[in-house]
Amino acid sequence: IMALVTTFLTTPVLNWVYPDRLLRGARELMAGEAEGRFGVLVPVSLPRSAPPLLRLADMITGPDNTARSIIGLHLRPAVEHEAFRAAVNDLNADRSETLDALVAQAAQEGVPVEPMSFVTRDPAADIVRIAHEQKVKLVLMGFHNPVIGQTILGGTVHRVLQGAETDVAIFVDRGMHVRPKSILVPYLGSPHDKLALEMAARMARHAKAAVTVLHVVSPEREAERTRLGARESADKVFSDPTQPAPVTFKVVPHADPIAAVLEQAKPFDLVVIGVAEEWGLTSQLFGWRAERIARDCPSPLVIFRRCGPQAQTAPAGDPKSMPGSLQPA
Structure with missing residues (x-):
């Protein structure tokens, strides 16, 4: 109960001290640079999903780096102690093992990736928002076993499919370790x-x-x-x-x-x-x-x-x- 009370009391203060507009400027700058390219937003939640998602994004966008833009997005669930952390640099803060795996794979394969990471209270809404702000042509997501039920196109995936103002792709991995032939x-x-x-x-x-x-x-x-x-x-x-x-x-x-x-x-x-x-x-x-x-x-x-x-x-x-x-x- 005290954790809930603390969150409700501190969230308005943090939103006032560190308003979204401070972070939106950086995102809009990235969107302006990527406009005119074939942009793909790749949300990654697990290190093991980074390599196949990157391969797919690379195959879809093609080898011309001047005509493509790949954004690697890692959303970290908010926990109690993070309510007190500064959010000004949160756009790229705490890249985490997951995003590091994507960036390392991209460097190894020579694929340009823009890493983005921040704390989220609503992953689906933030994926939809970032896709809109970055003007991407495709959101490419991985699938993981659902917590409730057996449906693959449910939960967060469903909300992104319904809310995204761009095309969406859902990848179901069966062990894609190399480029498909x-x-x-x-x-x-x-x-x-x-x-x-x-x-x-x-x-x-x-x-x-x-x-x-x-x-x-x-x-x-x-x-x-x-x-x-x-x-x-x-x-x-x-x-x-x-x-x-x-x-x-x-x-x-x-x-x-x-x-x-x-x-x-x-x-x-x-x-x-x-x-x-x-x-x-x-x-x-x-x-x-x-x-x-x-x-x-x-x-x-x-x-x-x-x-x-x-x-x-x-x-x-x-x-x-x-x-x-x-x-x-």
Whole structure:
């Protein structure tokens, strides 16, 4: 009780003595320097998650340091004794083992990273705020086992997915120790699937990885029209002549799209997929239903969510929820 009383009494005083505007100036300076680049915000909470998240950010942004910006963010939970600590230098204070691991990995691989660390009382809100202030194009987060329930896209992840005014990616690690050389992209045609295609194209181009676009069709009906439409979408994304590795378009008839993805994913180094009901992936604050693909996928997995009006679709199962290329034949 005394700890709660102390926090409530000291917080307004600290906010008055060290107002957020003192820290906001430094963040806005960083945002101004990064504007015009492909910016990725990488929140890291554990040292072991730093290397694979950095590899993904590097693959997405590409080798041109003048055209990219990677921000490594470590949010430290507030504890009682820190209520009395000065906050003026908190933007980069106490980098911690986690952020040091990210910075060390970045130096080893020659990837420029802007480290940022501060105490937080609301990690999701601070991730969303920093992403907005830094004008990043993507928030790339790792997944860790939830405290409540089994849902992967829940809790802090859910709040970032719902609140971020930019695209979001959730990485589910299965042991990605090196750059992937083969990428599987399940595709049904949602805006989130299209973002997954675009990000897979960037990663494949920069990592010289081969891509397979997997289009699952129902065996009960003629799927030629949807097959042609999905192929056209894939060709449009992978039309870049600088793509160094081949791109394969694979059609699999299957009554269960999720089972088809799990069967096809085994030989691939990385699976890149859009968040969608069709894949059994939805954002939930709390939940007891484990998302089947995220839980059972044998390969490392990145789940993408596109932000903005173009991401709004009709309910799952409605043919109009998919682009024209995926309407029933």
